[in-house]
Amino acid sequence: MNSSVALERIDIDDVATDPVRIAAEIHRQLGDIPGPVPIYDIARALDIDEIKTKPLQNFEGMLLTRPERDFGTVLLNSLASPQRRNYSLAHELGHFLCGWHLTTDDTGFRCSQRDMASPSGNARHVKQEREANQFAIELLAPSRLFKPYLRRLPDLEHVLSMHVALDISKAAAARRYVELHKERLAVIFARDSSFIYAVRGSEFPWIGLQEGDPLPILPCVPQDARTSEMIETDPQDWNIRALSGELAVQVLSQEDEHAIVLLHAADADLDDGD
DSSP: OOOSOOOOHHHHHHTTTSHHHHHHHHHHHHOSOOSSOOHHHHHHHTTEEEEEEEOOSSOSEEEEEOTTOSOEEEEEETTSOHHHHHHHHHHHHHHHHOTTOOOSSSSEEEEOTTTTTSOOSSHHHHHHHHHHHHHHHHHHSOHHHHGGGSSSOOOHHHHHHHHHHHTOOHHHHHHHHHHHOSSEEEEEEEETTEEEEEEEOTTSOOOOOOTTOBOOOOOOOOTTOSBOOOEEEOGGGGTOOSOOSOEEEEEEEOGGGEEEEEEEEOOHHHHSOO
16 A cells, blocks of 8 residues: 555554554654644555545545454545544544444444534444544644643634644644643634534533523634734633633634634632732
8 A cells, every 4th residue: 555654553453442542552653753644644554545535515524444444445525624634534544443433334434523523422422433533633633742832821823823733623723722731721612603512621610501502792803813812701601600710711713603712711829929
């Protein structure tokens, strides 16, 4: 198989007990390569025989395979951005390498945009989609490549920089940023100023909003800027109850009335000086 990447599938299968270990073994074999991670070459080196694109209306990616995982063909949505297709390919590769994942039909896996962001459905489906997502982000955005962006105060400009440097979608970069940053962060994905879903860092309190709920008034993004300023906001407006310290909000506007909203919960101990 033609690929500029050489990987030993047998060594990867030996650690195939969870998606993080699989991604870590791939990176061990790749060495300390710079970003972006060559996901197409990786997939081809690991027995994905064909990678095709065509317009898809209800799915972002499909994997044609058998339970033995002895071959794989991936179909990606040509209507999606190249960065989103990178993530979709990594997601389908996750299903392929996680041999315990049960196919969703007789031919393999069919994954929607919802599956790749905030999956819902029966418990097995949700678990499998979350594991494929975990594999995808660990592969495309390993923590060592994120470290330079995590040393400064939270700012969506850093998310935009990671989006470019790692060739991943803004949404994937934002989710990873919140997951790895030492500050208490959450990111909300919205459309038409309404809540879609949120991803919280491990220390960020619960956000009691439901899909479709209107968001509080957001800070404006200047016409010549990509993001708004980070401004103080009232936690109760976001239905956040158990929060000590102040809350700040920043907005990144996107196409079709979409927005990425960053919430930063300041540490109360730092605010309460002597």
